[in-house]
Amino acid sequence: MPEPRELTFAQAIREALAEEMRRDSHVCILGEDVAEAGTPFKVLSGLLEEFGTDRVLDTPISEAGFTGLAVGAAMTGLRPVVDIMFGDFITLTMDQMVNQAAKVHYMSGGKWNVPMVMRTTLGATRRSAAQHSQSLHAWFSHVPGLKVVLPSTPYDAKGLLKTAIRDQNPVVFFEDKMMYKLKGPVPEEEYTIPFGVADIKRAGRDITIVATSSMLQVALGAATLLQKEEISAEVIDPRTTWPLDEKALIESAQKTSRVIVVDEGYGRYGVTAEIASVIAEGAFYELDAPVKRMGAMHVPIPFSPPLEDTTVPTENSVFEVARELCGRS
Amino acid sequence: MPEPRELTFAQAIREALAEEMRRDSHVCILGEDVAEAGTPFKVLSGLLEEFGTDRVLDTPISEAGFTGLAVGAAMTGLRPVVDIMFGDFITLTMDQMVNQAAKVHYMSGGKWNVPMVMRTTLGATRRSAAQHSQSLHAWFSHVPGLKVVLPSTPYDAKGLLKTAIRDQNPVVFFEDKMMYKLKGPVPEEEYTIPFGVADIKRAGRDITIVATSSMLQVALGAATLLQKEEISAEVIDPRTTWPLDEKALIESAQKTSRVIVVDEGYGRYGVTAEIASVIAEGAFYELDAPVKRMGAMHVPIPFSPPLEDTTVPTENSVFEVARELCGRS
C-alpha cells in the first residue's frame, strides 16, 4: 500500500480552512496580515488567491474590534474565522469573547447563535519574551459558552479545525507556533474529529502522561526514555479542554495508577489543575501516587535563552518526574 | 471590657482607603463614579470630601485606559487604586493587567515597580444577569506577577486592603458585592494582614471546608448544620489565592482527612481546581475521600431568580455534600 501523505501542521490548518471555505461560502477569515502576507507564520498563504479579498480580509490592529465584528457577523449568517496572531493578544478580546460571544446564545434564551472560530497561538522558547510567549488557554476553558481546542498533530489539527468551523458555538483554537513545521500523516480523504474525545497517542501500562498541544511531543519523547527503563508510559491527549473527555482520562489513570499532567500554560490555576482534580477524584481509589502537574514556570517568560529554556517542561524533566513517580531513583 | 466595634464590609474598605490616603499622599483613587457618587455601591462615600478631586478622580467609562494610566502612574511614584465597578469588566483590562502591570518588573530586570491596586467585585444572586454576576478571579490567579486577594469579612477586608496598598506589586482585590452590608468586628487600632496566610474561621475535626470570599458565610452556615449531626467541620479561608498558603490548607486536610473546596467562580478550570490539586497532592496519604469541589454552575448566570438561585453553592448544598463525604446518608 502507498505511503500515507504527510503534511506540516501549518499545511493541515490551511487545508482545513480551504476545504471548509469551498464547502461553505459563509466561511471567511479576518485578521492582521492574513491576506497578502498569509500571516507572519505563512499559515494562510494561498487562501487569498483562491478565495479573494471578500473572504480573506486584512484588518487594522484592532483585536477587540474585529473579534467583536466577528461575533455580530456570526449571529447574522456568516461563519467567521478570526486570526489572533499571538495568544498573548487574546487579552484584548476577552470582553468580546467572554461577555459577548460566550453568552449571546444563553442570554437570548437560545435565540441567537455565534458560530465563530478564533484561531490563535500558544507556546514559548521562540525567544520572543514575555508578551509573545504565553499559553493562556486556561482562561477560555474556564468560561461556559466557549469550546477550547488544542491540537497536537497535523492530523488532529485538520480534523478538529473542520469540526470547529462547523460548530454552532464560539470555538477557540490554539496552535503551538513552534509546531507549524512539524510533519505528520494526513489522509487525502475528508474527515472530521469530534470534540470531547481524548486520543491515546501511545498505549502503556505503568504510568499515564496526559499531554496537550506542544507538550505531546515532549511526553512522547519522555515515554521513549522511560521505555529504556522498562517503564511503559501511556500518553493521552484530551484534544479539547472543553468539552473534556473525563471518562477517558480517568480510565487511563485507573489502569496505570500513576499520572502526570503536562501543559504549557502556567502551572498555577491552569489547565493541569482541572485535569488533575478530575483524575484525583475519579481515580481516587486506584491511584498509587499523587497526580503530578507540570506546566510553565510561574514567571513571565524571559528572553534570554538559558533562562527561557528552564521555564517549560522538557522530555528530560517529564522523564525524571515519571521515574520518581514510579519509584525509581 | 467594651463591645468590639462593628463595621460593615463597605465601611471597612472605606476606612482602609482613608487611613492609607492619610498616611501616604501618593495614594489616589481612579474609577467611574467614585467621586461625588462614591460608587454605585456607595463604598467610597466621603472620600472625595476629605481628599479632594486631585486624589479621588472620576474617569470616563474607559476601563482599559484608566487601568493603563494607573500602571504608568504606579511606575512613576504614585500608588493608584483603580475601581472596576463590576468584576465582569476586568475583561476590558486584561492587556493592561496581564501584559503590562504583571510583567513590567520582570521584563525590566527588576528596575521598574508597579505598586497599584485594582479593586473590583464578584458574586451573583443580585438579579444582574450574565454580564454583571461573574467571579473571574481565577484568571488573575493564573498570572505570575499579580497577587490576588479575596476578603471574606470586614476585618480581613480592612487589613488586607491596607497590605495591598503598601505592596510593591500589582494587587487585584475582589469584593463580594452582596457582602457590603455585612457587619463584623473591626478594632479601632491600626493593623494589617499579611498575604499568603490562611485563616481558620472555625476549627473542626471531621471535615475541612475551604471557602473563599462570598462562600465563607455559606461554609459557616453549612458547618452549623453539620454540627447538629455531630459532624465537626473546620472552615478555612486562604484569603489570598496568590500567594497561596498551601501549608495551612494541607495541614487542615491531613487533620480531617476529608475536604470540600467552595468558591463562587465557575467550577471548571477555576480556583477550586488549583486548591483541590494542591491538597490532593499534599495530603494524598491522609485523605479518606476525594476532594470535592463546589463552584458556580457552568452556565452564564441567568437573570430569572428561580434559575439564578440554583447556580451558586448554598448552605444546604455544601451541607449535603459534606454529609455524604462523611459517609452519612
Place this chain on the structure above:
Amino acid sequence: MTTAAQRPEADSKVTVERWIRAYRRMVSIRLFEEQVNDLYTRALMPGLAHLYIGEEAVAVGICETLRPDDYITSTHRGHGHCLAKGASPDRMFAELLGKEAGYCRGKGGSMHIADPATGNLGANAIVAGSVGIATGAAFSAKQLRDGRVAVCFFGEGALGQGVLYEVMNLAQLWKLPVIYACENNLYNEYTHYSETTAGEITARGTAFGLHTEAVDGQDVRAVYATATRLVERARRGEGPAFLLCNTYRYHGHHVGDINRDYYRSKEEERRWKDERDPIKLLTDWLLGQKLVDQALLDRILSEARSEIEAAVKFAIDAPYPRPEEVQEDVYA
C-alpha cells in the same frame, strides 16, 4: 444641528399616518417604562432597570425608518429601542420579571432583551458592548448583499470605550451599512458627560471618516428625517454614519436612583420635561397643523394604556421557567 423646521422636504415625504404611528409608539414606550418603575417600587420586579423616559423620540424616529429585517443593537437602557423595533410589551414585561414567556425565557432580563423576529440582536449590559455586534451584522449584510442596515444605539458614555473607534474605523474602511446612534442624555450614570468627554462629540465620528450629523433628539420628525437620509445612504452602499442625538433622561440612572440633587438640579429636569418633551412637541405640532384632533390622540393614549396594563398582567400571571432550564441554551 438638524431640526425638522430646516427640512420641510423631509416632512412633505412623510405622511400623517407616520406621525400618528410615532405618537403611539412614543406613548407606549413611556407607559411601559412607567409600569416598570411601578413594578420596581412594588417590589414585583427582580433587580434594577434603566428607564428610557424622555428619550422616546430617538428610538422611534430612527426605527420608524428601518425595515423589519434591519438590525439594531441596544443598551442597558434598551426597552425603548426594543419596543420601537417592534417588540411586544407582554413578552418584554415577562422577561423583566424573569418569566418563561419572556423574550429570553427569563434568562436575560431587562438588559438583555433580544428578538430575531424584529432584527433585535440584543440589548447589552456592557457599555459599548454591542458596537462590535452591530458592525458585524452590517458586515454580514454587505457580504450577503441582502440590503439590510444595522443601527447601533449607545449612550454618550460609550464614547469612553476604545472598541467603538476600532469598529468605526473598520466600518468606514469596508463601507459597512451601519449607523452609530449616540444618545447624549448628558450623563454617564451620575457624572456629567462634559467631565468625561474631551473635544466635540461629532468629531469622534468625522475623525474616522464617517458621515456625521447631529440632531435634536427630542424632535421625532427631525430624528426621522435625518435617520432616513443616513439609512438610505448606507443601504445604497455609501458607508456608515455617526448620528449624535441630543436628548435627556427624566428619571434616575436606574429605578433606584431617586435623590439626584448631588449630580443634577431639579430645575434642569423641569426645563427638559416642560420645554423639550418629545411627546408634547409632536402633539403640539400635530394639533397646531390640524393634522389630528385631540380626541384621536386621547383614544390612542387609552388604547396604549390598556395594552400596557394587559401586558403587565400577562407577565405577572406568567409562570417562571422550570429549574432544569438553567442548564439549557449554554451551547447551541
Place this chain on the structure above:
Amino acid sequence: MTTAAQRPEADSKVTVERWIRAYRRMVSIRLFEEQVNDLYTRALMPGLAHLYIGEEAVAVGICETLRPDDYITSTHRGHGHCLAKGASPDRMFAELLGKEAGYCRGKGGSMHIADPATGNLGANAIVAGSVGIATGAAFSAKQLRDGRVAVCFFGEGALGQGVLYEVMNLAQLWKLPVIYACENNLYNEYTHYSETTAGEITARGTAFGLHTEAVDGQDVRAVYATATRLVERARRGEGPAFLLCNTYRYHGHHVGDINRDYYRSKEEERRWKDERDPIKLLTDWLLGQKLVDQALLDRILSEARSEIEAAVKFAIDAPYPRPEEVQEDVYA
C-alpha cells in the same frame, strides 16, 4: 506640514552644537541597527528585531528637546528611541543577546529595553501597549508637580487600538503633559496603512481636543522645532499634544523580512533612501550652510563606528545570567 524652512525662528534658537549632536545620535542609531542586522544574519542574536533605520530623525529630533528626567515609552521598534534618550549601546547590545549586562539583565530582549536612569519606561511588544503607561507617567508628573513631560512613541498601526483614544481623552480632560508621537512609516507590518486607517490621521488627535501637528519626520530640525513647542506647552500645563511624524523604514518589518516585493516596491524604498534620508538631509544642510566641514562629520562617523563596534564586542563577550535568575524579579 511643518518644515524647518517655514520656521527660521526655530533654527535661530538652536545652536550648531545641537545639530552636530543630532548628527552623531542619528549616525550612532543607524550603525547600531546595522550591527543588529549583522548579528541576526550571523545567527549571534536570539529571536528577531525591528530596525529603526530611516526613522532616526523622529526619535532624535524629539528626544533632543527632552530633559534627562523626562519620560518616554517605546515600541517593538524601539532601539532608536532608547539610544536617543541616552541609553548606551553596549548594554543595549548585551540585552539583545540576552546577557546579564543588558539593561534588563537579559530578561527583556530587543522589545523590552527599559532604563529608569534615562527616563525610559520601556519598549513594548504590544502595539499601543505603552500608551496607558506614558499617560500615567504624565499623570504622576502633574500630581507630583515635578515639571516632567512624557513622550509616547508609537507606530501608525497603533491607531487601530482603541485604548489609544481612551487615554488621549483622559490626557486632554486632565491636561496631562504627554506628547503622543505617531511615527507613520506607511506600514503596519506587511499592510499599507491606507488599508487599515480611515480618515485623516491628524483628525484622530483633534477629535479628542488635543493640540495636533504634523511634521516631516525625515527633517530632524523640523521635528525638533515642532516637538520643542509641544513639549514646552505641555510643561507649562497647557495639556497634551498629538504629533504626526511622517517617515519610512528602510528595512523589513523585522530582520527576517527580506522579500518585500509583495507589499512594497524597491522603487519606493529607493526614493526614500535617495531623496529623504534624514542623515543625508542634515549633512547637506550643515555643509551647505557651512556650519561644519566634511572632516568633522567624518571624524564623528568613525568615532561612532568604533564605539558601536566596541559595544558589540562587549555584548558578545558578556556572560549570560545565572539560571537561578529566572525566578528573580517576578515580584518586587
